[in-house]
Amino acid sequence: MGPIAQPLLSWFQANKRLLPFRQEPSAYHIWVSEIMLQQTRVAAAIPYYERFVAALPDPAALAACEPDALRKLWQGLGYYNRVSNMQKAARTVCERYGGSLPADYEALRALPGIGDYTAGAIASIAFGLPVPAVDGNVLRVFARLYNDDSDVTRPAAKRAFTRRVVEQMPADAPGPYNEALMELGALVCVPGAPHCEQCPLADLCRGRAAGRQAELPVKPAPRAKEQVPVTVALVYSPAGLLLQRRPARGLLAGLWQPAAWEGSLDREELAARLAQIGVTVEWGQALPPARHVFTHKVWRLGGWRGRAPAVPLPEGWVWAAPHQLEQVYAVPNAYAAYLGR
Template identity: 75%
Template sequence: MEPIAAPLLQWFEQNRRLLPFRQEPSAYHIWVSEIMLQQTRVAAALPYYRRFIAELPTPAALAACDPDRLRKLWQGLGYYNRAANMQKAARILCERYGGDLPADYEALRALPGIGDYTAGAIASIAFGLPVPAVDGNVLRVFARLYDDDRDIMAPATRRAFTERVVAQMPADRPGPYNEALMELGALVCLPNAEPRCQDCPLAALCAGHASGRAASLPNKPPKPAKTVVPVTVALLTSPRGVLLQRRPAKGLLAGLWQPPAFEADHPLDAGELAARIAGLGLAVQWTGPLPASRHVFTHRIWQLSGWRGTVPDLPAPAGCVWADARELEQTYSIPTAFAFCFEDGTPH
């Protein structure tokens, strides 16, 4: 195939989005942005990015941040283990690298939460190292570019595509090249849609476009069906505020706060839920049902329902706190899955 770098980089210079981590492309900024963007669209992530960098401007600040505060800063982005791994990595940076990200691909790859792609993005964009940064956007671009219908989820296919990325990489501009491929996949060579070949700088070189198969690529196996789990929530208030319970330190939504919630093989009725609350040492008076909701995780779906209720003015049970409106807003990190509880306004 003819070289793609020249038309790709020319297109990138003229069409790239002016994003804050591109305008100030320090290694730390690139790291934070890439971790946030792993499971989040750019438009949704930008307010979080700006707030995060303003409060935690360096790896040292991230390393020293109270974990609850870090979870609050991350609230709404989901996949909270990303933030926990960033803090673990920041502490390693302070212990071993003087508080800076190392200009070394293998050293970056060894940090918690940093895989091949993120290490490649940081190394090439921040330090100019000639290493690839192959994410889903890049795999899609190369599947279409080479009219290659191999399963892109297969490790052998990923290795083959990565070799193609490296073969086309200009030695003097690895960072812009990697960014341009990502941008092309995000803006033109779109997923789950007809690719915008009319706007693509590589259309004349694209074998998938020539064969008419671009829209059907890449090839990847269907995702397995998600497990549906009924979850019943108790939104309990007293003169002290709203009752929140800390989730376990490991597992799904580790360490976050939520109204008491119970997984079962069926939605709990008011009597069953009252019995669960009695197990916390509280007698509840139900005031009405919560709206039904649904939250999708990577491997499961929560079918959410529940009840509002009031309880006596008592200290919070073990593992729980009473939170007033200000603390709900500023202090306690509550997963998006439970936003439906507060749709009618924050209880007082």
């Protein structure tokens, strides 16, 4: 055990947040929470977590859930491939491990959607296995502790930081140690200017001693995101809002959306696209400009509102009544500016 473990664990015991997945830290609960928290702040994720585990309390329930219902449960969290991979993993868990996540790091790591960090979090917190769980928070803490300006996005640097995490790990408390490091990075050793006056490791921190804590960790400048115009037709009939299902693969796979196409289309071009499915639109107001940021691209949205008769629709298209929008069809947040979410 290295010198940071004892002050870190004492600090964690006194300051850790009372989060629902810490109240019942089963392997399944830790898994669900860690997947949700990959791209979502803790405060925002908690209601989703509570709803999800209430509806799907174990891997067997997750494995058996109908895909549209699963996407609806996930609606609002984004990155829907995460929950698709969770269902694939749950089915593997039921087929190979009797419905319980395995107490084995390599077996966890082999499940769909579970990487080094998530496998380490489950293995150490749920099963007490002495394995690291190194996320962005932990990399930031160790870059500052060691005054190390290696590029933390590079695999070699991450491996070196991980070795340091393991060197400092107490053999009898790997789970609390990993949680404490994450918590320190989330609450104290934050991006930008850290709260060094609150840090239990301040006296051990080489970055602070050198006055470089705000400069670390080192990361390359982010690449510019591709700007993609998207034209939306928000078409209502007496039966509800016109929705189309997105393709089964790719961005937002399998979700439902208002009629929309990439590119800057005018009303006549939109009308021609809709005519191909038998929908004749009377156009109304233009939609206000909106944008939605994905990992590698930005959608710049615009378009028009319209009304149409409730004609029969081909496969992959539906008229969604208000209660169906609320309860049945998972529509991504990319369209929130137009759907009041």
